[in-house]
Amino acid sequence: MNEQEREKWYLLQQRKYGIPVEYLKREFEDELSGKVPMDRPLEIPDKMEVVFKYSYGQQSRFFREIRENKKMYGAQCPQCGKVYCPPRAHCSLCYQPTEWVPLAGTGVIKTFTVQYISTSAFIKKVPFICAYVQLDGTDFLLMANMEVDDVARIKVGTRVKVVFREERQGTITDFYFEPME
Numbered sequence: 001m002n003e004q005e006r007e008k009w010y011l012l013q014q015r016k017y018g019i020p021v022e023y024l025k026r027e028f029e030d031e032l033s034g035k036v037p038m039d040r041p042l043e044i045p046d047k048m049e050v051v052f053k054y055s056y057g058q059q060s061r062f063f064r065e066i067r068e069n070k071k072m073y074g075a076q077c078p079q080c081g082k083v084y085c086p087p088r089a090h091c092s093l094c095y096q097p098t099e100w101v102p103l104a105g106t107g108v109i110k111t112f113t114v115q116y117i118s119t120s121a122f123i124k125k126v127p128f129i130c131a132y133v134q135l136d137g138t139d140f141l142l143m144a145n146m147e148v149d150d151v152a153r154i155k156v157g158t159r160v161k162v163v164f165r166e167e168r169q170g171t172i173t174d175f176y177f178e179p180m181e
């Protein structure tokens with residue numbers, strides 16, 4: 001292909017697949033300018049999209065209770081009595097199958113970070129807080145995002161409560177924490 005034909009090819013592939021022209025040039029310039037021998041395997045751009053169902057397995061009730069009933073649940077070991085949230089199907093200490101227990105949805109911040117830099121998906125939310133929360137009645141820490149006007153208010157030891165979003169989709173972002181004080 002001559003230069004004009006190559007430019008046309010690049011623009012066509014860019015429109016078709018959303019690949020930046022600079023990437024196309026890097027990958028295909030040798031091919032299109034005739035530097036690759038005729039018998040060498042020919043590579044062309046393509047795109048793969050995957051839509052699939054994701055299973056929460058034995059953590060499913062945790063997400064259903066949030067979506068349907070705005071309730072937080074933990075999982076308790078019948079042998080040692082430890083309560084997990086995030087829930088676990090089996091106790092990691094004694095391997096017993098756990099049982100669901102309702103939680104109040106309040107807790108305390110054990111540690112946290114303030115995010116000032118983010119990927120484009122969350123850039124509008126910075127600065128935001130990612131906290132490890134020990135929910136009342138549990139023995140482990142749940143990592144969750146917080147929504148708070150002034151991040152300087154948040155300290156280790158701050159009491160928090162869960163807030164359920166109006167539109168819930170059965171995902172971990174169906175809730176967040178806010179300070180109680």
Ligand SMILES: [Zn+2]
Pocket residue numbers: 077078079080081082091092093094095096
């Ligand atoms: Zn146990």
